[in-house]
Amino acid sequence: MLSKRIIACLDVRSGQVVKGVNFEGLRSAGDPAALARRYNREGIDELVILDITATLEARRALKDTIHAVAQELFIPLAVGGGIHTEADAAAAVEAGADKVSVNTAALTDPSLITKLAQRYGSQAVIVAIDAKKSGDKFAVYARSGKTAADRDAVEWAREAEARGAGEILLTSIDRDGTKSGFDCEMTAAVSRAVSIPVIASGGAGTLDHFVDVFTTGRADAALAASIFHYAETSVRHLKEHLRQQGIPVRL
């Protein structure tokens, strides 16, 4: 049976892992390669490196970070943040990324999804969607949650799939960094609408939050950052808990 994936996210700025609350107020969490090693030992299923500043000089540092992390890992590695063009994607892939994640750039020019899928295959293209509840819809935001994109998350996920996306990384802006639980309602709505995997993100605080997102949230994978970074929960401990709850995991 297909396992539910646990993905650790390394929010990276200038070669260091940082983590904010509600996308603001960053504090440092350490060396990305060292963290990647630890997660790999603990049995993480996949890693995401998210470049949260994506300025030009940070981009060069990011290539080194991707390379350093990829050298030691034989599990899937995705890179996102600041991937606006095919050239940005190519740089990430050449540095060792197996998948690239596009967000704002795909909203601005959805044909980028298709171009990347044709070049690297759909399995290498993640469309990241940042959204929050708005009435009975889920409003999509661009530019790290700063700008309303005037799109609904469910409809945008469907379009992304049709354009060649291989996975959806769905982040709840309301829950990000709050440790109050994943937005299961939004995750389930998107997961029902597409046949590609949906990775839930934003709000992981307890072991049972993961149970919830894999059951009522219908997520295929769950992503978290701070809960792992500060060693509040080891990946192994989380997976043992999930298995006890009848959720298939890789242990």
Place this chain on the structure above:
Amino acid sequence: MIALIDYKAGNLTSVRKAFATLGADLYDPASPRDLDRAKAIVVPGVGHFAATGALDGEWMGSIRAHVTAGRPLLGICLGLQWLFDGSDEAPEFPGLGLLHGTCYRLHGHGGLKVPHVGWNSLSIRRESPIVRGIASGSQVYFTHSFVAPVTDDTVAVTEHGEPFAAIVERGNVAGVQFHPEKSGDVGLQILRNFIDAV
């Protein structure tokens, strides 16, 4: 020297890295003739079966000759599917036909999602050098929609609403549907087993 055939079906950085880590000497064959010096051949690839069309009759002839000479061949993901007669995904492109059967799309029985993406377990059906040191139930990383049928050549099956061939082997021809280069220690052990046979 192991020939890694790059026919532009996906990025091979991870595959190269895994073989390099295991100390294998890889080279990029520039033409079918360049396969003469290969001790073994690896055909990787992800994506649409039509991509295998880049490997024309001349490539296929050289690869078949290599196999006939008793040297090892490993297909990874799309490369495994190409070992078979063909695929429903692109019926106009024949496979190598070294293994019999036609690849088909997973049905998604029971409401399961297709593509099949993530870690799933290997159920080993018979002993084989390619699975030496691998425990049945070990998990590996998949990302695909099409599969090869379970036949006498199947060494391990995986279930996703239905059983399909996860590892195949017939003589010196082997294939894996998953990505050993992204499957942690289990994947590296399988690649090591292949290299040991070279």
